[in-house]
Amino acid sequence: MTDSTVQTIVKQLLDGQLSRRGFGKALMALGFSTAAADSLGNMVSDSSTTTTAPEPLPRSGKVVEGTGADILIETLLAADVEYIFATTATGMSALFDALALRPQIKFVLALQEGQAAAMAHGYELASGKTAALFLPGVAVPNAMNNLYNAWKDRSAIAVFSDAQATTYRGRNQFQQMDDWLEPMKQFTKWAWEIHHIERVSEFTRRALKMANTPPGGPVHIRYPRNVLDVGGQKQTVYPQSLFRVDVNLPPKQDLIEQTAQMLLAANKPFINVGHEVTRAGAVNDVIELAEMLGAPVSQGYSVYGDFPFNHKLFAGFYGPGAPRGVFSSDVFLNLGSEMPSWGIIAPPPPKKAKIIHARVEYGDIGNIHPTDLAIAGGMKEIIVAIKDTLRTLISEQELAAIAQPRLEKEEGKFNRRKEKRWQKAQPDWNASPMSWDRVGHELEQQLEQDAIIVSELNNRTPLKWLNFAQDKKRLIGQTTGFALGWGVGAAMGVKVAEPDKQVVCLLGDGGFLFGQSETLWMAARHEIPITIVIFDNEAYDGERERIYQFSPLAKDKQRRHLWKDISCYLGDPPVDFVKLSESFGVEAEQVIQPDDMAKALGRAKKANRDGRAYLIAAKIMQQGKGANENWHPGISIADKREKKV
Structure with missing residues (x-):
């Protein structure tokens, strides 16, 4: 061992070429003890964090010289972008050069573009910050599945891609087609290709502004090679704060008075x-408003949990399905949600009820149902204004006289439902494969009080056991796009945004097999310590139920017995998720018996604390129509051979 060898390893840590864990392993390979390696790592880390923070850009900006890629990255720095989610691409050579010279921005590598998009989506949902997503131009179609999900969730993502040099456009040659922007226009707020290198900073700023301005959404910018690569450029980069637009405006007071x-x-x-309630940080305000009135609250169509599911006023989910008590209501106040309709598998609110619809996304108001009051403005501003106006119209004592009997009635219903849920769960409580209720209960008992749950489950049963509330657990997912192949990537993006919170991804075996196995490589590569719980029942349960529901054959009482599940059984061949996970370097285990679930979650928690991801394959009951039949079409191409080759 020489001093120069140690110096090389230290430099690799400082340059980001080695993780902290990799640094320790390298030192121990040279003969250092664990304690000595940790001590040296602490010294190096302390010294690396004492550098002076960069001065904020002045209002007049700063002049940047270099390639188009240098200017692009400097514009992102001016917008306080900390992470770039991306895959590799030869067309990004200049971008990689620019990033190598600016380690302030961390490059998070994904193996597949769709999972890079899911990570960016999860990061935005957890942080509220615009996510930067870099994609190879030719790979944009591969990312569309999860960009569609981000569009449905109004998630602010700036999508940057390279492109063939403009010199060769229109020849239908290498990685070319007539119009690369057109496919993205369906689920982006804006899509553009830069033709003039002198406008790189301007258009990059515009992309960030448009993605972030509510209602948010993905924005796509393409940079041809001759825009990214050419050096000798000089452009002024301004603070992004000078281009932000606040549309969370106070509502009209006369509308608020009518509402009250x-x-x-x-x-x-x-x-x-x-979702606009959560995005506005107004969940507690909604709780207070509901308690002031003693009004039941339903969870609308949203990627978040926007009201605590274990609150006595929680009435259930409005889409798919309908909440309790909605059809007897006489005033329906819709806050920050799409109006329920059959398009989201939910009946509309009762015709007799007066409809009040409040949104930031005001273009969504009054599109389907008649609306008595339409209120545009910031969601927090609207809810606070309603509360304040109620207090000016009547006294606190009069408000309490209205609300208290309703609260007592709803609390009684809540307690009865809670007891009924417990009794209903008992017959299968110790069953194997495990019940959805039992796994939900064990999650609530074992996870951190303030864990973030990222769910791609079609079944809501486990969520009903979890304590989602302010300063308690937080729910992100299921995405309102409902396109599978999202959950694990999104959970890793959430962990990037919230490194000090336990992050747990819940998804089915079908969802995981929908192009998500490579996410395990990303978790190991970047040391993203999340817990992944696969609800493995060898079937697309929810999909099978919906297929049965809409099947003309199943609706025919005379021929219903002929119905078969053609497409939803996944148990042949059986998948060994443990071996699959371990092949990527992520520790895993299978849980079959319910008493073992708590122990598995404890081992997952320890792995996460040590900086490692952990996967639990939990054997779960099948549910609904066609459950456990496990028939599937017998197709063998091997049997059709005349020649065994």
Whole structure:
């Protein structure tokens, strides 16, 4: 061992070429003890964090010289972008050069573009910051599945891609087609290709601004090679803060007064909430408003849990399905959510009810159902204004006189439902394969109080056992795009945004097999310590139920017995998720007996604390129509051979 060898390893740590764990392993390979390696690692880390933070850009900006890629990356730095989610591409050579010279931005590598998009999506959902996603131009179609999900969730993602040099456009040659932007226009707020290198900073700023301005959404910019690569450029880069637009404006006061009067006059007011409530940080305000009125609250169509599921006023989910008590309501207040309709497998609110619809995304108001009051503005501003106006119209004592009997009634219903849920779960509590209820219960008992749950489950049963509330657990997912292949990548993006929170991904075996196995490589490569729980019942349960529901054959009482599940059984061949996970360097185990679930979650927690991801393959019951039949079409191409080759 020489001093120069140690110096090389230290330099690799400082340059980001070695992780902290890799640094320790390298030193121990040279003969250092674990304690000595940790001590030296702490010294190096402390010294690396004492550098002076960069001065904020002045209002007049700064002049940047270099390639188009240098200017692009400097523009992102001016917008405080910390992470880039990306895959590799030869067309990004200049971008990689620019990033290598600016280690302030961390390059998070994915093996597949769709999972890079899922990571960017999860990062935005958890942080509220615009995510930067870099894709090879030719690989944009591969990312569309999860970019569609991001579009449905109104997630602010700036999508940057390379492109063939403009010199060769129109020849239908290497990685070319007539229009690469057109496929992305269906689920982006804006799509553009830069033709003039002198406008790189301008258009990059615009992409960030448009993605982030509510309602958010993906924005796509293509940079041809002759825009990225050419050096000798000089452009002014400005602070991104000078280009932000605040649309969370106060609502019209006369509309708020009408709303308050309608709510006070109602016998059975009802509130439905959506993602704009969480994005505005207004969940506690909704809780207070609901308690002021004693009004039940349903969870609308949303990627978040926008109201605590274990609150006594929680009435259930409005889409798919309908919540309890909505059809007896006489005033329906829809806050930050799409209006329920059959298009999201939900019946509309009752015709007799007066409809009040409040959104930031005001273009969504009044598109389907008649609306008595349409309120545009910031969601927090609207909810706070309603609360304040209620207090000006009547006294606290009068409000309490209205709300208290309703609260007591709803609390009684809540306690009865809770007891009924417990009793209903008992027959299968110790069953193997495990029940969905038992796994949900064990998750609540074992996970951190403030864990973030990223769910790609079609079945809501486990979520009903979890304590989602302020300063408690937080729910992200299922995405309102409902396109499979999202959950693990999104959970890793959430962990990047919230490194100090336990992050647990819940998904089915079908969802994991939908192009997500390579995410395990990403978790190991970047040391992203999440827990992945696969609900393995060897079937697409939810899909099978919906197929049965819409089947003309199943609706025919005379021929219903002929119905068979053609496409949803996944148990042949059986998948060994443990071996699959371990092949990527992620520790895993299978759980079959319910008493073993708590121990497995404990081992997962320890692995996460040590900086490692962990996978649990939990054997779960099949549910619904066609469950456990496990028939599938017998197709063998091998049997059709006349020649055994």
